[in-house]
Amino acid sequence: MNMRLALSAVSIGACLATFPAMAESWKDKYPEIVLAMVPNENATGKNDRVTSFADYLSKELGVKVVLRIANDYTAVIEGQKNKQIHIGLYGPGSYARANTVSGGNVIPFVTTRNADQSIGYYSVMYVRADSPYKTVEDLKGKVLGTVDVESTSGFKAPNYFLTEQGFPIDKHFKLVQTTGSHENAVLALASGTVDAAVNWWNSDDDSNLTRMLNKGMVKKLDGSPMKKEDFRLLWKSPLLPGPPYAYLADMPDDMKKAIAKAFLDAPTKDKEAFSKLSDGKDIEFVPVTTKDYEESVKMNLWLDAQRKKKT
Template sequence: MFPVIRRNLGVLALGASSVLVLAGCGESAVSESDTSSGAKGGDTLVMAAVPAENSTDLKASYATVIKMLEKETGRKIEFQKATNYAAVIEGQRSGKIQIAAYGPFSYVQAKSSGVKATPIAAGVEKKGDKPGYRSYGIVKTGSAIKDLKGFAGKKVCFVDPNSTSGYLYPRSGLLDAGVDVEKGITAVMSGGHDASVLAVKSGQCEAGFAYDTMVDKQLIEKGQLKKDEITTVWKSDLIPGSPVAISDDLDADLKQKITNAFRTMANVDYLKAHGYCGGSAKCEVDDAGDWGYATVDDATYDGVRKVCEVTKDKQCVES
């Protein structure tokens, strides 16, 4: 049976000797030595991301883009896998993360809590696509649950309190359906989109939420899910794509180099054409299987802010 993990999702306080703890290993997400890089852009820049699934290969997914960034910026890029969304927010707030791969909701949280960062690009599955995706409400095929109203009284898997498609938009959908999110369901935080889907498949949760590609593509391609094992009973409105945000404290020239790199070079076509991807190995830009990145700015995420206004969720103002 697939384990549902209840994680400690509180913000990790960073004192003089504190570190961010990495999932699955004993290293720190941002070590004390990283502060020597300097906010203005020293020899090393730290890039951090939260995995969408319980994968040990997150660094490998970003390796090709990191190689390109190192060439374009002349800096060493140190990649760190954070344990949760709150860790990325706190790491960028403290100046220990210069390039952060956020979810839309966690980016909005970061900005509202005072993090000085600018979104520059978001992943797209195909060339020419606009950055965006949907949250799915799912049940095991054959379930008597046919819509979100049916989630009432059930054990429901969410992903993380700071997840856009794994918590915020689902919460809004449940409220619209008349379901008491606080008392009308038994909520479980699975810690990953894959964990949420597989917990529904195994019966550990009677219903759950995850982003569309995880259900329609990723787990099926990995052989962990068959097409007919899960039924989607709800789809959210389009959610703006997950942004990469860079620290405002970086030198203007360095910020421009990173921005140009993500917007024009961090895509499969460019990376293949310029020798970053060779042989028969899959050319990757992130852990979602995207083609590359498209331009976004802060206004792109106003829709997420509106959902926050509707839900009045405490996570919208606390981080």
């Protein structure tokens, strides 16, 4: 009898010892999730639009979601590579870089669908309407304003496609000037610091330029607000994949599923927070995979090869 009691006690003890491990969830390992975004606008404006979405994610996931607005693209890429960032919003080119430098550990899971039902966006080049420039050829020897070397619409796509079309930007333009953000590129063009500027564009009434104009952010030298008619769209790229949100592949599967579900449910569970992300221009999140960004990886490889040739 004593032997049976002893064995029972051992069995109960073993069960109790393993219970905490069985009960542990991903939330115990990840009590805080960091959501970071590349700087496609000034940090204050981005923070105002995204804070309510981070709050929504915190509520849905049951852990604190901390928002970080990076100063440059590399900060998000390196932060996720080093696992200090769990979810990152990228352009397709900067995502491809993050995927490569992380050894495939940064993977996309959703992007957004535009109001016209399309998925994806374009890189465009603007000039001022009062300038004499009507074609890319007219800009020979002029100054081009770009965003960041890791920006798809603000550097990679125009570099890649313009070279294909016979206008390599490092040879066609007298100077290629990095402005640091999509907003800064527009402001540099408006002030005359650059002769042309590249940026992102979804449709005629939804672009970085139109959003800035709607907020009264772009002004003439006399302080009066500029209008869309004050700019001319001079060049547009082929359709680019939608900017992806990407998480770490080595996070627990149930955690990744919970994150993806929270994103996909956002338009119905917190329409206001979702709408703020795009000023009401996007209609939903849609799932994506690494296959959707294979062309972006190829673009990066081409750009890297061009840099090596110069060195």
